[in-house]
Amino acid sequence: MTPEQNLANLHETLPVIPVPKAIYKPCLIDGKYLYVSGHVPIRPDGTRISGKVGLDFSSDEARDIARLVGLCIISSVRNTVGSLDRVKRVTKIFGMVNAVPDFDRHPHVINGCSELFAQIWGDDNGVGTRSAVGMGSLPDRVPVEIEAVFELHVESAEFDA
Amino acid sequence: MTPEQNLANLHETLPVIPVPKAIYKPCLIDGKYLYVSGHVPIRPDGTRISGKVGLDFSSDEARDIARLVGLCIISSVRNTVGSLDRVKRVTKIFGMVNAVPDFDRHPHVINGCSELFAQIWGDDNGVGTRSAVGMGSLPDRVPVEIEAVFELHVESAEFDA
Amino acid sequence: MTPEQNLANLHETLPVIPVPKAIYKPCLIDGKYLYVSGHVPIRPDGTRISGKVGLDFSSDEARDIARLVGLCIISSVRNTVGSLDRVKRVTKIFGMVNAVPDFDRHPHVINGCSELFAQIWGDDNGVGTRSAVGMGSLPDRVPVEIEAVFELHVESAEFDA
Numbered sequence: 001m002t003p004e005q006n007l008a009n010l011h012e013t014l015p016v017i018p019v020p021k022a023i024y025k026p027c028l029i030d031g032k033y034l035y036v037s038g039h040v041p042i043r044p045d046g047t048r049i050s051g052k053v054g055l056d057f058s059s060d061e062a063r064d065i066a067r068l069v070g071l072c073i074i075s076s077v078r079n080t081v082g083s084l085d086r087v088k089r090v091t092k093i094f095g096m097v098n099a100v101p102d103f104d105r106h107p108h109v110i111n112g113c114s115e116l117f118a119q120i121w122g123d124d125n126g127v128g129t130r131s132a133v134g135m136g137s138l139p140d141r142v143p144v145e146i147e148a149v150f151e152l153h154v155e156s157a158e159f160d161a
Numbered sequence: 162m163t164p165e166q167n168l169a170n171l172h173e174t175l176p177v178i179p180v181p182k183a184i185y186k187p188c189l190i191d192g193k194y195l196y197v198s199g200h201v202p203i204r205p206d207g208t209r210i211s212g213k214v215g216l217d218f219s220s221d222e223a224r225d226i227a228r229l230v231g232l233c234i235i236s237s238v239r240n241t242v243g244s245l246d247r248v249k250r251v252t253k254i255f256g257m258v259n260a261v262p263d264f265d266r267h268p269h270v271i272n273g274c275s276e277l278f279a280q281i282w283g284d285d286n287g288v289g290t291r292s293a294v295g296m297g298s299l300p301d302r303v304p305v306e307i308e309a310v311f312e313l314h315v316e317s318a319e320f321d322a
Numbered sequence: 323m324t325p326e327q328n329l330a331n332l333h334e335t336l337p338v339i340p341v342p343k344a345i346y347k348p349c350l351i352d353g354k355y356l357y358v359s360g361h362v363p364i365r366p367d368g369t370r371i372s373g374k375v376g377l378d379f380s381s382d383e384a385r386d387i388a389r390l391v392g393l394c395i396i397s398s399v400r401n402t403v404g405s406l407d408r409v410k411r412v413t414k415i416f417g418m419v420n421a422v423p424d425f426d427r428h429p430h431v432i433n434g435c436s437e438l439f440a441q442i443w444g445d446d447n448g449v450g451t452r453s454a455v456g457m458g459s460l461p462d463r464v465p466v467e468i469e470a471v472f473e474l475h476v477e478s479a480e481f482d483a
Contacts, residue, residue: 023275024291038292114345130346131360134459137295184436185452199453298456
């Protein structure tokens, strides 16, 4: 099964990622690396989610939100490289939870995204290094933001001429 | 226009970055990558800035502070590679705002740095991936800290012998 | 002196890093890079540490905890590449302190880890770029979490076939 076939089997609707209003690129290809900016949860209908984890959302709800952030990242990656099949593996994710000061279940929350990536790229290539940590605040008071680095298949890498 | 010419046209005075008291390097060259440690705001006269964004500083004031952090990064980059013309593009910035728990305008704040980089390296090469997020606290209570990765022009890269 | 000899001379007992319960790899080799996930303090007897810096721990106590996190990273790196002698240098560390909102001594805390790395890999190769910052919360309420990127010696790098 290819990553695109794995995604199709999940029957998920990918959110549409809007053009950034601020000054950054959602993704950037550098040789065999695909850098991904911090992504926030946007539902397939375009609505946003805001609130603190441990106050407005339980850790299970936040885990579902982290999965949605994963879908947003996947949507962005596809916009950039055309097909998930061009991505070889997950190198690194940095999972940020907008939580109350005593929150302690960040790994459980970020697993929502990590599980999705493992479903798409497999239990080895879909699982990279990770930190799952708590922020003091996040833009628009989103509960979860995740940034990532992926490795592209060599034939998909873009090198200097 | 070259990046050095663009900087000259901004008529900015670059802060002098002190030798680190703690155990780190402000910048490190690795092949074609230039890694930049988290930089904090230091004014050209050497004075520091401290306080929380959303309490001691408005988001517009914090945006000016983020631009100052960008100038500190530029000063450090120049110390390390000699000329901004050796830098090809911005790969990634991680913008950290020391904000109150309900602050929500991190992208507006970090745009202060991103705008500066776009003025110097252009709207394409000067704009990379980014996360703009809120920390619980920062060293010396600085309101903004930014770390970055730049890509050097191939002829400026330093590889193993 | 080699890094392994330097470690032996410190007479430290390395903690055993448990297999992750969450979905991530503690370390990942990519070409000449060794990416290291966020590591938390685990004592050699397997016990954990939790609490806020500036409330439950002083900055000096937190510095010792950051050194322990450094030992956990070293234990993980050895599990992955077999010997510390395969690591050429520290490229980057991201030091996260779970502190009260007004805490200001993050560099002092993270120096506990940086000093250890300098003792093992030397004052040049053992010192990379760094950010030392304050988080709103951390998993299991640990006081310090550190992630890192190391560079491997070329002959130890793993490239695509």
